[in-house]
Amino acid sequence: MNLLLTAEQQELRTAVRSFLAANARPRDGHDPAVYRRLNGELGLAGLLVPEEYGGAGAGYAELAVALEETGAALLPGPYLATVFATIALSLTPDKELLTQIAEGRAVTLAEGPGLTGTYEQVLSGMEAEVLVTRVGDTFYAVELDGPGVSRTAQPALDVTRGYARIELDQPPARELGAAPESGVFDRMAIALAAEQLGVMRASLDAIVAYAKIRAAFGRLIGSYQAVKHKLADMHGKLEQAESIVRYAAWTADNEPGEVARAGMFAQAFVGRACFEVARDHLLLHGGIGFTWEHDAHLYYKRAKADEVLLGPPRVYRARLAQLLEL
Structure with a gap:
């Protein structure tokens, strides 16, 4: 097992970081042109998509590298939502939709009442073009601009990422295949932890x-012992989180039997650690950190929103305890 980044992964990190530094503007919200370039020039949405469907055929180790950078830049828009949908589709391959994702189409994944009813707080529901949902044991794809669909933007704590209420009234839906019994949630937890790692790193660097x-x-405030100790604590949490995320991504690529435990442990630790680092980075900025013009509150809000995105922390701890037979 080697958890160090390969030369190719380091090159990917450099390319994504450079692109986001020049183009990601979280305060401006989602820019479709930037998202198209993100996929057209870097192919990020197609990282997990097999090569025969037009993707990169990469693994979770590469995906984690990309998500760490998009998290650090607070990239707005549907990238994480599309990653979640791609994870589900990688376990239930659908050539048509996976090909569209590799080409840059935005997709979101949500649990709901089926093909009739209301989906609350759908991640990137206003920016996404397709909704992947589970009805019984089957995945379906719904065109969100089609008939029988209405969308309403919803307020959210994280102002850099949108949510929507989606109401379905028997819209045309395409069957994608049987939904896997397990594995999707665990891999989503790993992907989210990679984004949280980026939020932690950017907060500490700032x-x-x-x-x-x-x-x-x-x-200089950095010369005060209390500040030194707090920064050292934050650095320790970051180092632990990086090891956990790298290992979790490795299991998704190499040890499927360990994915559930690795994914739950990643969220049980990284989710809370990310929020604590973002919180302390805001507090250590003093008064300026609480102003609207400073970015500190954006990282704080992203960290808190991510911590509960897939469920409250107790969900991960309880499932991890069950998996470990504790």
Whole structure:
């Protein structure tokens, strides 16, 4: 087992980081042109899509690298939602939709009442073009701009990422195949942890840089023992989270039997650690961190929204305990 990034993965990280630094503007919200370029130039949406469907045929290790960077940049838009849908479709392959995802089509995945009823708080529901939903033991794809579908934007804590209420009234739906009995949620947990790792890293980098230039009472705040200890604690959490995410991604690529435990452990630790690091980075910024103009609150809100995106932390701890027979 080697959890260090390969040369190719490092090149992927550099390319994604450079692109996002030049183009990702979380305060401006989702920009379809940026999303098209993200996929057209870097092929991020197609990382997990098999090569025969037009994707990169990469693994979760590469996906984790990309998600860490999109998390650090607070990329707005439907990328994470499309990743979740791709994870489900990778276990129930559908050539048509996977090909469209590789080409840059935005897709979201949601649990709901079926083909008639209301889906609440659908991730990126306004930006997505297709909804993948489970009816009984079968996945279906619904065109969100088609008949029998209405969408309403919903307020959310995380202002960089949209949600929608989607109401279905027997819309035309295409059957995709039998839904897998397990595995989707665990892999989604791993993907989310990779994004959270990026949020942690960017938060820590920002406050370390600030501590080197902000002076109080004639000294740089980074020279105060209390600040040093807090930054050291944050760094320790980041190091642990990175190891956990790298291992979880490795299991998804190499040890399917360990994916459930790795995924639940990743969320049980990384979800809370991400929020704590983002919270402390905001607090250490002092008064400026609480202003609307500063980005600290954006990372705080993304961290809290991600912590509960797939369910409250107790869900992961309870399932992990069950898997470990505790």
